[in-house]
Amino acid sequence: MSELFQVVTLDKGRSLITNQWKMPQGIEKVKISESLNRRLAIDLMAAEPVPGFDRSVVDGYAVRAADTFGASESLPALFNIAGEVGMGDKPDVTLQANEAVAIATGGMLPLGADGIVMVEYTEKLDDETIEVFKPSAPGDYVLRQGEDVAAGSVVLAQGTVIGPYQMGLAAAVGYETLEVSKRLRVGVISTGEELVEPAAVPKEGQVRDVNSYCLAGMIEKSGGIPTLYGIVRDDSTLLQRTLDKAIEENDLVIISGGSSVGVRDLTLDVLSEGLIFHGLAIRPGKPTLAAVLKNKLVMGLPGHPASAAIAFYLLVQPLLKWGTYKNDEQTVWAVLNRNLSSGPGREDYVRVKLLSDNNTTVASPVLGKSGLIHTLTEADGMIRIPLSKEGLCAGEKVEVILF
Amino acid sequence: MSELFQVVTLDKGRSLITNQWKMPQGIEKVKISESLNRRLAIDLMAAEPVPGFDRSVVDGYAVRAADTFGASESLPALFNIAGEVGMGDKPDVTLQANEAVAIATGGMLPLGADGIVMVEYTEKLDDETIEVFKPSAPGDYVLRQGEDVAAGSVVLAQGTVIGPYQMGLAAAVGYETLEVSKRLRVGVISTGEELVEPAAVPKEGQVRDVNSYCLAGMIEKSGGIPTLYGIVRDDSTLLQRTLDKAIEENDLVIISGGSSVGVRDLTLDVLSEGLIFHGLAIRPGKPTLAAVLKNKLVMGLPGHPASAAIAFYLLVQPLLKWGTYKNDEQTVWAVLNRNLSSGPGREDYVRVKLLSDNNTTVASPVLGKSGLIHTLTEADGMIRIPLSKEGLCAGEKVEVILF
Numbered sequence: 105m106s107e108l109f110q111v112v113t114l115d116k117g118r119s120l121i122t123n124q125w126k127m128p129q130g131i132e133k134v135k136i137s138e139s140l141n142r143r144l145a146i147d148l149m150a151a152e153p154v155p156g157f158d159r160s161v162v163d164g165y166a167v168r169a170a171d172t173f174g175a176s177e178s179l180p181a182l183f184n185i186a187g188e189v190g191m192g193d194k195p196d197v198t199l200q201a202n203e204a205v206a207i208a209t210g211g212m213l214p215l216g217a218d219g220i221v222m223v224e225y226t227e228k229l230d231d232e233t234i235e236v237f238k239p240s241a242p243g244d245y246v247l248r249q250g251e252d253v254a255a256g257s258v259v260l261a262q263g264t265v266i267g268p269y270q271m272g273l274a275a276a277v278g279y280e281t282l283e284v285s286k287r288l289r290v291g292v293i294s295t296g297e298e299l300v301e302p303a304a305v306p307k308e309g310q311v312r313d314v315n316s317y318c319l320a321g322m323i324e325k326s327g328g329i330p331t332l333y334g335i336v337r338d339d340s341t342l343l344q345r346t347l348d349k350a351i352e353e354n355d356l357v358i359i360s361g362g363s364s365v366g367v368r369d370l371t372l373d374v375l376s377e378g379l380i381f382h383g384l385a386i387r388p389g390k391p392t393l394a395a396v397l398k399n400k401l402v403m404g405l406p407g408h409p410a411s412a413a414i415a416f417y418l419l420v421q422p423l424l425k426w427g428t429y430k431n432d433e434q435t436v437w438a439v440l441n442r443n444l445s446s447g448p449g450r451e452d453y454v455r456v457k458l459l460s461d462n463n464t465t466v467a468s469p470v471l472g473k474s475g476l477i478h479t480l481t482e483a484d485g486m487i488r489i490p491l492s493k494e495g496l497c498a499g500e501k502v503e504v505i506l507f
Numbered sequence: 508m509s510e511l512f513q514v515v516t517l518d519k520g521r522s523l524i525t526n527q528w529k530m531p532q533g534i535e536k537v538k539i540s541e542s543l544n545r546r547l548a549i550d551l552m553a554a555e556p557v558p559g560f561d562r563s564v565v566d567g568y569a570v571r572a573a574d575t576f577g578a579s580e581s582l583p584a585l586f587n588i589a590g591e592v593g594m595g596d597k598p599d600v601t602l603q604a605n606e607a608v609a610i611a612t613g614g615m616l617p618l619g620a621d622g623i624v625m626v627e628y629t630e631k632l633d634d635e636t637i638e639v640f641k642p643s644a645p646g647d648y649v650l651r652q653g654e655d656v657a658a659g660s661v662v663l664a665q666g667t668v669i670g671p672y673q674m675g676l677a678a679a680v681g682y683e684t685l686e687v688s689k690r691l692r693v694g695v696i697s698t699g700e701e702l703v704e705p706a707a708v709p710k711e712g713q714v715r716d717v718n719s720y721c722l723a724g725m726i727e728k729s730g731g732i733p734t735l736y737g738i739v740r741d742d743s744t745l746l747q748r749t750l751d752k753a754i755e756e757n758d759l760v761i762i763s764g765g766s767s768v769g770v771r772d773l774t775l776d777v778l779s780e781g782l783i784f785h786g787l788a789i790r791p792g793k794p795t796l797a798a799v800l801k802n803k804l805v806m807g808l809p810g811h812p813a814s815a816a817i818a819f820y821l822l823v824q825p826l827l828k829w830g831t832y833k834n835d836e837q838t839v840w841a842v843l844n845r846n847l848s849s850g851p852g853r854e855d856y857v858r859v860k861l862l863s864d865n866n867t868t869v870a871s872p873v874l875g876k877s878g879l880i881h882t883l884t885e886a887d888g889m890i891r892i893p894l895s896k897e898g899l900c901a902g903e904k905v906e907v908i909l910f
Contacts, residue, residue, distance in 0.1 A: 136705065137723045137735060154880065157711045161877045191770075192701035192740075194711040210701055210810070210878070212712040252879050259881065268724025269883035272812055275705040275720040276880045298595035298613055302539065302678040308560045308597040309615040317678040320540045321671025332540060337595075366594075407613070409675055434887065436839045436861065437868045458839065463904040465840045465868070474564045475613070476655050477557065477679045478662060480672035484837065501866040506909075 111383035111390065113491070114418060114451060118429045120380045121394055121419070125401045127427060128355050130286035136274050139266045141327055142284035143427065148260040150277040153250030157194075158213040160220050162245045165204035165234065166211075169219030172239040180227075180235035189214060204234055213246060220245035253277060263426060265327075288424050290328040291350030291357040292319045295343065295367045296407060299335045314409050314477055315360035322416050326424035328356075338366045344374050351400045358420065361391060361407040371404055378402070385450045385491070389415035408475055414453045414486065417507070433505045438467035440487070440502045445495040455483035456504060467502050483507065514786035514793065516894070517821060517854060521832045523783045524797055524822070528804045530830060531758050533689035539677050542669045544730055545687035546830065551663040553680040556653030560597075561616040563623045565648045568607035568637065569614075572622030575642040583630075583638035592617060607637055616649060623648035656680060666829060668730075691827050693731040694753030694760040695722045698746065698770045699810060702738045717812050717880055718763035725819050729827035731759075741769045747777050754803045761823065764794060764810040774807055781805070788853045788894070792818035811878055817856045817889065820910070836908045841870035843890070843905045848898040858886035859907055870905050886910065 112120065131145040160166065167183065175181035183204035189195045189211040197205060199216030207213070207220065219240035227235045253259055259277050260270055266282070274282060292315075299313045300306050316332050323330035333350050336343045350357045359371055368391075372382070375395040382393040388411035393404040403420060405412040422429045438458060446452040456467040470483045485504040489496055496502060515523065534548040563569065570586065578584035586607035592598045592614040600608060602619030610616070610623065622643035630638045656662055662680055663673055669685070677685060695718075702716045703709050719735050726733035736753050739746045753760045762774055771794075775785070778798035785796040791814035796807040806823060808815040825832045841861060849855040859870040873886045888907040892899055899905060 136720050137733070140724045140727050152708070155714055156709050159714075159878070190712075191699065192712050210699075210714070247876055247878055251876070252881050260884075266724075267884070268721045268728060269812075269816075269886075271724040272717040272721035273880055273884060276715050276717045278705055278708070278715060280704075280706045296594070296613075301683075302681055303683045305555070305681070306559050309593075309595050311558055311562075311613070312679050312681060314675040314679045317539050318671045318675035321543045321669075321674040324543050325671060330540070409672075413672075434861070435863065436841075437863065437866055438839075458837070460838065460840065460906070463840055463906075473650055473654070475562070475650055477676055478655050481663075481670070481676060483672075503863070503866075 110381065111385050112381045113385045117381050117384050117392070117394065117419065121401065122429065124380050125396050126399060127423065128286065128288065131283050132286050133281045134284055135281055136271050136279060139271055139274070139282050139284060140268070142266050142282070143327065143425070144260055144262055144264045144266060145283045145285045147258045147262050148274060148277065148279065148282070150253045150255055150257055150259050152278070153255040154253035154276050155247055155249060155251070157249050159247045160207045160209060160211050160213065160245060161247050162220060162222050163208050164220045164222040164245065165226060165236070166199065166207045166213050166217035167204050167219055167221055167236070167240060168199055168201065168216060169240045169242040169244065171202050172219070172221060172236055175236045175239050177237050180237050183234050183236060185232050185234060204236070218242040218246070265425060285427055288328045288356055289331065289354040290323045290424070291331050291333055291354035292316050292323070292360065293333045293346055293350055293357065294335045294360045295337075295371060296335065297337050297367060299337075301335065315405075315407070315412050318409050318413060318480070319358055319360060319416065322413065322421065323424065326421040328424040338370065340370050340373065343370050347374055347402070351398055351402070355400060356420070356423070357400060357402045359402065359404045360412055361404055375402055375404065384415070386414070386418065387447070387450050387452050389418070389453070390450075392419065394419070409477060409480055410455065413480070414455070417486070418453070435503045435505050436465060437501050438465040438504050440496055440498055440500050441466050441468050442498045443495065444469060444489065446489040446493060448494065449491065451491055452489040453486050454489065455486050457482050458484040458504065467504050513784070514788050515784045516788045520784050520787050520795075520797065520822065524804065525832065527783050528799050529802060530826065531689065531691065534686050535689050536684045537687055538684055539674050539682060542674055542677070542685045542687060543671070545669050545685070545690075546730065546828070547663055547665055547667045547669060548686045548688045550661045550665050551677060551680065551682065551685070553656045553658055553660055553662050555681070556658040557656035557679050558650055558652060558654070560652050562650045563610045563612060563614050563616065563648060564650050565623060565625050566611050567623045567625040567648065568629060568639070569602065569610045569616050569620035570607050570622055570624055570639070570643060571602055571604065571619060572643045572645040572647065574605050575622070575624060575639055578639045578642050580640050583640050586637050586639060588635050588637060607639070621645040621649070668828060688830055691731045691759055692734065692757040693726045693827070694734050694736055694757035695719050695726070695763065696736045696749055696753055696760065697738045697763045698740075698774060699738065700740050700770060702740075704738065718808075718810070718815050721812050721816060721883070722761055722763060722819065725816065725824065726827065729824040731827040741773065743773050743776065746773050750777055750805070754801055754805070758803060759823070759826070760803060760805045762805065762807045763815055764807055778805055778807065787818070789817070789821065790850070790853050790855050792821070792856070793853075795822065797822070812880060812883055813858065816883070817858070820889070821856070838906045838908050839868060840904050841868040841907050843899055843901055843903050844869050844871050845901050846898065847872060847892065849892040849896060851897065852894065854894055855892040856889045857892065858889050860885050861887040861907065870907050
């Protein structure tokens with residue numbers, strides 16, 4: 105199958121996937137309170153303005169601002185207390201000249217009032233009279249009707265990943281349920297002659313399957329629904345049967361690559377019919393491959409957990425999270441603390457730990473022999489050395505893509 | 508109740524909570540594949556070394572390193588191919604002088620071998636002979652038994668929040684299930700005369716309940732299990748009954764504060780018996796209060812969603828996430844893009860959006876009138892202005908606590 109091994113750039117690999125795989129576009133309705141981390145399938149519109157009325161943002165007195173002009177500590181303005189705004193009520197008074205109405209934060213301005221005097225700048229002389237020590241301008245401490253959200257505006261755009269505040273905002277504009285994209289179901293098959301299940305005690309030559317569990321975690325964290333199909337050894341019938349089942353039951357299947365040539369060839373064999381690329385110009389992650397079989401995307405990821413993770417972050421996570429390869433990861437700038445070399449003709453991705461040193465965020469590459477597992481947990485993000493660069497120097501500023 | 512209003516510092520508030528509330532310490536077992544975001548209740552030990560045998564980290568040939576000394580492009584060393592290591596097998600050969608055994612990444616070194624020659628530095632002359640162009644030192648490209656994880660070592664400490672890689676690491680050392688701390692159940696009660704449910708169309712003077720949904724999201728994101736108890740208006744019987752039910756059904760209860768004085772007083776009334784502080788020297792978040800009733804922690808959070816969020820991050824999230832107030836948030840350094848003032852005697856927390864400008868991470872405060880909801884979604888984190896500072900200047904480096 106080696107004639108199929110044609111290394112493509114990451115961008116090319118991504119466009120091959122989006123061109124050749126028709127991603128499921130299913131929509132479902134969920135309650136707001138169960139919408140955390142889901143992705144909005146539609147633009148969320150506000151039917152009415154928020155707030156629906158002019159509102160005080162402090163505790164104080166609603167006044168006609170003009171009546172306070174010139175008020176000072178030495179020459180306070182006198183107001184008659186014309187009542188109190190009941191929280192949640194529409195006030196039934198209309199303010200006359202030199203009248204003030206007590207109002208709490210969030211209360212509705214009475215008719216005639218156009219400004220608020222904070223309670224701190226007033227003194228109550230008796231039940232009917234206050235002194236005001238500071239002038240108020242029209243609009244002071246008032247949140248106008250629609251100032252927060254205008255009626256008819258889009259408050260959250262389609263594709264938004266819903267966090268706690270998006271949940272609150274959706275409630276504010278009157279949604280009980282949200283239309284969100286269905287979570288993609290992702291099957292995971294581990295291949296490798298040397299692999300045993302976590303519960304087994306490995307014999308000499310054997311190691312436990314790590315990738316299935318890292319991938320299950322990454323899939324769930326990205327918004328997918330993982331299903332593990334266990335370990336397949338050097339057995340083409342079993343691999344084919346497991347793949348068929350995983351394709352049947354999922355939207356996307358990941359085959360975590362075996363190290364042995366035999367298993368690698370088997371994987372290629374079962375994917376060859378729908379292969380869309382085999383090999384990416386990235387390190388780590390070069391042996392990544394993609395196929396479309398029965399309209400399902402099948403990704404072959406490298407066997408090394410760290411390499412599989414990078415390939416997952418670049419090719420699978422964006423699809424699960426955003427349904428597209430939009431470039432929307434949170435990044436921060438940091439200072440690299442050692443030189444890093446890179447080869448020509450490939451992008452390098454280096455996992456880094458973020459440290460704080462002398463009021464600076466430092467990116468410290470997580471190094472060590474290939475295949476180490478205990479270092480996996482140390483990285484906070486990764487940096488990219490583009491195709492055009494031969495490396496990065498200690499002290500250089502680098503953009504860290506946070507995991 | 509105002510005599511109880513004694514503002515305490517954040518640190519004091521935290522220590523009052525941990526001293527007076529006995530947090531539930533329940534443990535449950537979950538499958539590794541379902542352990543994402545859970546917190547380890549015990550130290551995770553490795554029973555056996557990882558790997559369990561000396562392992563190649565490249566494709567190549569296992570050799571006695573001494574036999575390669577002096578090998579070069581012009582004077583290659585000759586080796587007899589003495590077989591191949593089957594992936595997952597214990598090799599049955601013992602290497603003799605000038606013998607090489609083909610080995611793939613992850614294969615077990617045969618007896619007698621102490622180094623690996625990468626396949627790139629070899630040429631196969633015939634089925635029985637290879638040339639080696641580069642010397643190998645003992646240990647080259649070999650992952651030693653126990654080099655990744657030593658037998659008996661703690662691979663993940665108690666209290667670790669489990670991410671995808673921790674799941675993989677747990678699998679690597681032989682765990683099928685993990686003992687994790689039980690998720691805390693958190694009840695949420697919204698109070699306020701002006702509040703209506705999201706499904707209702709607010710009348711003039713009314714607004715929809717936002718805090719219940721923001722809090723539900725924040726609780727879930729922090730690892731808790733939220734239950735919403737709806738809106739309680741100015742009705743002490745109903746508040747008492749709702750609080751009793753929430754206390755009964757949860758480990759911790761949050762009362763999201765009403766704006767009206769009446770509702771605030773009601774809340775204080777029902778909590779007065781177990782009140783441990785009322786008022787925090789932070790802004791926003793000053794009206795935060797805490798009580799312990801029937802061994803359950805009850806937190807009163809401010810009514811403004813942005814203030815409630817800050818108080819939640821500082822006082823509730825650490826307990827849900829880590830079971831303690833350890834200071835383990837991910838932070839990054841950024842350059843502040845405007846002056847910020849602060850008052851004496853309080854810590855200020857300012858929500859910021861992170862921007863990227865000229866290879867620098869910029870922290871841009873999310874400002875605007877108090878009580879705005881649409882700005883809630885804009886913040887990526889928050890910065891702290893300590894008690895001792897009167898403000899921060901544009902251009903200053905600030906440490907951003909990421910949300």
